[in-house]
Amino acid sequence: MxxxxxxxxxxxxxxxxxxxxxxxxxxxxxxxxxxxxxxxxxxxxxxxxxxxxxxxxxxxxxxxxxxxxxxxxxxxxxxxxxxxxxxxxxxxxxxxxxxxxxxxxxxxxxxxxxxRRCLVVTASxxxxxxxxxTSVAGSWGLAxxxxxxxxxxxxxxxxxxxxxxxxxxxxxxxxxxxxxxxxxxxxxxAHGVAFKHAxxxxxxxxxxxxxxxxxxxxxxxxxxxxxxxxxxxxxANTRTLGVGVSNGGGAVLRAAEIEGDWFDGLVAGEPNVSVAGAPPLYDFVTQAALLMPCALLAIDDLPQPPVQAQTRPAGIQRCAVLASTGQVQGADTEAQARSAWQQLANAGLSEPALRAGAFSTGFDLWRAIAVTYASAYGGYAAGKHPCGYTFAAGHDGRPGIATPEVRAAWWSEASGIPPGNGVILLDGDPAADQLPGLACLRSLWTHDGAAAERVRAGIARAAVNPPRSGLPIVVIHGIDDGLVPISMTSDRYVPLARNAGARIAYWRVANAQHFDSLLAFPDYRKRYVPLLPYMFAAMDQLWEHLEDPTRGLPQDALITPTPRAEAPMQPAQLSIPAASSR
Incomplete structure (x- = not known):
């Protein structure tokens, strides 16, 4: 850039x-x-x-x-x-x-x-x-x-x-x-609700x-x-450190492309980045939206919530519909689930990532993300979605009119992608198990036509490029990430950066999935560790190096921490890697 x-x-x-x-x-x-x-x-x-x-x-x-x-x-x-x-x-x-x-x-x-002027720069x-x-850059930077x-x-x-x-x-x-x-x-x-990302x-x-x-x-x-x-x-006279997680991590790595000595160092956690020449994350998201409800039936002992007993009937129905259209093979649900699972594995999704993806599946995140990003990539106005999706005020899937009280809290509480906070996502054909809409979203990547070309052009514009040389970067990613899979993002970006001569350290964290906030649920904290401790540790090490260049930079690490379950977290459980000595 x-x-x-x-x-x-x-x-x-x-x-x-x-x-x-x-x-x-x-x-x-x-x-x-x-x-x-x-x-x-x-x-x-x-x-x-x-x-x-x-x-x-x-x-x-x-x-x-x-x-x-x-x-x-x-x-x-x-x-x-x-x-x-x-x-x-x-x-x-x-x-x-x-x-x-x-x-x-x-x-x-x-x-x-x-x-001693310093500036931490971040994206949501x-x-x-x-x-x-705030909980990442604000907590570290203000302190x-x-x-x-x-x-x-x-x-x-x-x-x-x-x-x-x-x-x-x-x-x-x-x-x-x-x-x-x-x-x-x-x-x-247009009627209903519009939001900036879409x-x-x-x-x-x-x-x-x-x-x-x-x-x-x-x-x-x-x-x-x-x-x-x-x-x-x-x-030139102010130390600048860029940091972000998820899409914020993607923003950090996109900023690394920009010429000029704007940043002294960058830390990107679980970054959403797509590398040119490799399938973009939109490809995976639309596959997951279609296949994962069925594929998860091939895996036992999924993390809860969602409760597997409650999601199983919808998964069985999805398998049957996919089988009827030839999108999975098998004479029974078990075989159909294995077929769906194999397709996701062939796309590069590991079983730990698929297991952690149960949350995104159970709470309909794949569809919400695919709808929003298709609209954004294609530059579509409200009411003009190529697959007929709209957003409206409502509750339990029934559209209505937003009350002033509900509307007043949107800015403070909304996540930026509905559904949620009194805004619902409406499918153009809500009685058809979502399949026509999901198939349309998928076709925007896999098929031809004006809408598909428009969306794919937007996806191409969002592809990441190598960073400028000499800029210290730390990339951190959970191996069990089920929303932004490590195999489809960081595992592709780091070699791209290294081939361009980047000074990059890569921390891969076992037993870490995408959402630290899910550790509020007992079953998640028995299985997973938070990712934010590694963000703070990487910022500490990068800062110490900038303060004193004789202190080494962070180095590559495969980190194998231990979930705390119901006991209080102890520092040793996190297995924070040390910076190199010089």
């Missing part, structure tokens, strides 16, 4: 102070408040204040990413939730040519020392809102006295009610007018690296404002 370092213009600057019972890291909730299963109530449920919206967004982001259960280790063995008073600067940024802006935000702790995981990486710059990378929770014509302002409060975080174009006549028309994944770079640039400008006597803050 060529140098895209022209200074962008940031719009709708806001500066807010967060001290006392409203800090940067937990909005005053602390560990106990973050652990609470109930969000702090809005005083007026339909009209939250900016502070209430922010507090709930931080609560939701922590709970969606980190394992905060007692004994899980967060705050004791790794990470911190210690209050961090300071200021926030936020604005809208725009990639040249983009239809919609992305949010950028910088947290500047009071502990920031301009004489998944399609989450602007606070989506080290660094400013932390965030981007929602063109996705996020700026939903828009097409019927009420209500979106969200810069401060997270609902509004009909003004400068909204997302106001869809080209959706005339309906911006911008194919945000293709620009994840540039989103991250703009967050870095915004961070430097925010520091100029925060400490004008110490300005200018530049990459």
């Amino acid at each position: 060529s140098n895209t370092g022209a200074t962008p213009v940031f719009e709708q600057w806001r500066e807010t102070e967060h001290r006392g019972n409203d800090d940067l890291l937990t909005a005053g909730l602390g560990l106990e408040g973050l652990r609470s299963g109930t969000a702090a109530a809005f005083a007026s449920p339909a009209s939250p204040t900016a502070g209430e919206a922010r507090r709930r967004a931080i609560w939701s982001s922590w709970r969606g990413i980190a394992d905060l259960t007692p004994g899980g280790g967060f705050g004791d063995v790794y990470g911190t939730v210690q209050p961090s008073p300071g200021r926030e600067f936020s604005a809208y940024a725009r990639i040249p040519g983009a239809r919609q802006p992305h949010r950028v935000l910088v947290q500047v702790p009071d502990s920031f020392d301009p004489s 995981s998944g399609s989450r809102g602007i606070y989506g990486a 080290h006295g660094c400013a932390v710059a965030y981007t929602d990378k063109g996705a996020g929770s700026d939903y828009y009610d097409l019927d009420a014509k209500v979106g969200f302002q810069a401060d997270g409060t609902p509004a009909k007018r003004g400068t909204l975080g997302f106001a869809p174009e080209g959706g005339a006549g 309906h911006s028309g911008d194919n945000p994944e293709a620009d994840w690296g540039r989103h991250l770079l703009q967050a870095l640039q915004f961070g430097l400008q925010a520091l100029d404002r925060a400490y004008p006597r110490s300005a200018p803050f530049t990459p």
Whole structure:
């Protein structure tokens, strides 16, 4: 990727102070408040204040990413939730040519020392809102006295009610007018709900690296404002560390392509990246959406939830329908399940990854992801999905009208990809076991036609390229990852990077799947370990090397930790690798 370092213009600057019972890291909730299963109530449920919206967004982001259960280790063995008073600067940024802006935000702790200036730059995981990486980059960066710059990378929770014509302002409060975080174009006549990842028309994944770079640039400008006597803050005089998980990890590796000494080091956890010339993740996701409900019947002792007894009838039905259309072979359910399993194995999915994929299957994540990404890759407006999918306010699969109370919480609580939070995904043919819609999604990769060519062109634009030479990078991935399989992403990216001469360390972690938050369930913590401790350890080691180059960089490691089950996590169980000695 060529140098895209022209200074962008940031719009709708806001500066807010967060001290006392409203800090940067937990909005005053602390560990106990973050652990609470109930969000702090809005005083007026339909009209939250900016502070209430922010507090709930931080609560939701922590709970969606980190394992905060007692004994899980967060705050004791790794990470911190210690209050961090300071200021926030936020604005809208725009990639040249983009239809919609992305949010950028910088947290500047009071502990920031301009004489030891440092900036951690991050992008939200998944399609989450602007606070989506707080538990990762915020926890580490603020504790080290660094400013932390965030981007929602063109996705996020700026939903828009097409019927009420209500979106969200810069401060997270609902509004009909003004400068909204997302106001869809080209959706005339559409009804229901639009959201930025699917309906911006911008194919945000293709620009994840540039989103991250703009967050870095915004961070430097925010520091100029925060400490004008110490300005200018530049990459040459400010240590910069990029970090992200999942889609945020993908953004980090896309930023590594950009020419120029913008970053001093990068840490990418379970990155969603597709390498040109290899099948993209969309290929796997659409296969999984079709085949995995059937394939999981070939595996015993799946993690719960979902409860296997509850998902089995749907799996049997899926096997039968797939067999009737010739997509799996076998005279009975057992044989059909093995056929589906073998197809996924041939695509590169390991049995541990398939086992962990039971969660995504049981909670319909494959379909939700495939629908959203097909729309994004093709640049389709709301109501124009090539496979007839739409999104609407509703409950239990029945569309309705969003109440002001439900709508008011979208910005704070939504994951950025429905269904959830009072928004449902509607299939064009809901009575047909989802198969026609899923087959259509699959055909956008496997068949010809205008829609397929349009989607495949968007997928090609999102392919990762090698990083610039000399940039220290650590890639960390769970071997049991069932959502972003290691064999289809990091295992392909690391050789690509090394062939280009990258300084890269690769940590493969056994017994780690994609979602640390699932360790709240007893069956998951008996099987799996969290991935975030390795993110913190890699940042520590990279930081120590940048502080003192005589300390070695992280090195390749195959890590074999031990799940804690019901006992408190002990540091030795994690088997954190040491950096090389020099």
